[in-house]
Amino acid sequence: MFTLKKVKYKDVLNIEALTIKKHKVTCIVGQSGSGKTTLLRLLNKLISCDSGKITYKNQALKEIDSVELRRDLVMLPQAPAIFSGSIKDNLLIGLKFSEKPLVADEKLLEVLKLVRLKKELSEDAEKLSGGEKQRLALGRVMLMEPEVLLLDEPSSALDEDTEHMIIEALVNYSKENNKTLIMVTHSKKIAEQFSDEIIEIKDGRVLNQKEV
Numbered sequence: 001m002f003t004l005k006k007v008k009y010k011d012v013l014n015i016e017a018l019t020i021k022k023h024k025v026t027c028i029v030g031q032s033g034s035g036k037t038t039l040l041r042l043l044n045k046l047i048s049c050d051s052g053k054i055t056y057k058n059q060a061l062k063e064i065d066s067v068e069l070r071r072d073l074v075m076l077p078q079a080p081a082i083f084s085g086s087i088k089d090n091l092l093i094g095l096k097f098s099e100k101p102l103v104a105d106e107k108l109l110e111v112l113k114l115v116r117l118k119k120e121l122s123e124d125a126e127k128l129s130g131g132e133k134q135r136l137a138l139g140r141v142m143l144m145e146p147e148v149l150l151l152d153e154p155s156s157a158l159d160e161d162t163e164h165m166i167i168e169a170l171v172n173y174s175k176e177n178n179k180t181l182i183m184v185t186h187s188k189k190i191a192e193q194f195s196d197e198i199i200e201i202k203d204g205r206v207l208n209q210k211e212v
């Protein structure tokens, strides 16, 4: 799905070769500051590499229109934005931005259940806790049903039990719907348990890529 060859980005990333497979769960692990977020941003074309080549579905990423690309991929940043308004507004905003058809409340409630958020659609989103906001943002991304989900520490604000539940639900959802899930995580335990492949980054380089 993605291939990277001799990719350099400033002094931050220097990747000889890397492949990320379609329909798999790939976890990216590594110390803080090792370049994990930068890698996701390169894949999402938020930034471009200084040299080397990245391809997506065998096409050079630089030749793919960013708007087209983002119909396929959605990235959830480490600190996702929550907008003033209700939970429903916040769930629908991703669909509105990407000009996708809106969905009925029933579907929204299904997604809330999936991310284990026991709240009413009408509740004020800004009053949610940090972990609840993170789950709401994850629900927003899942609702957009992209082919590829790029998630930057989607469970960093959650306790271990909730984290486990959410990641499990997310992985099941991805497998059942043939999604490609690329996820940065601080947790080696989560990576070992849920991924098909683990990419370990150290000082901007791929230290290890292994099938689990």
Ligand SMILES: Nc1ncnc2c1ncn2[C@@H]1O[C@H](COP(=O)(O)OP(=O)(O)OP(=O)(O)O)[C@@H](O)[C@H]1O
Residues within 6 Å of the ligand: 010, 012, 030, 031, 032, 033, 034, 035, 036, 037, 038, 039
């Ligand atoms: N555009 C940039 N120019 C220069 N340095 C950058 C740029 N973007 C990121 N960096 C630096 O690159 C390093 C890697 O950043 P990155 O956010 O990718 O790390 P990370 O592995 O995701 O870290 P964390 O786990 O703490 O989120 C950091 O030292 C950061 O300051």
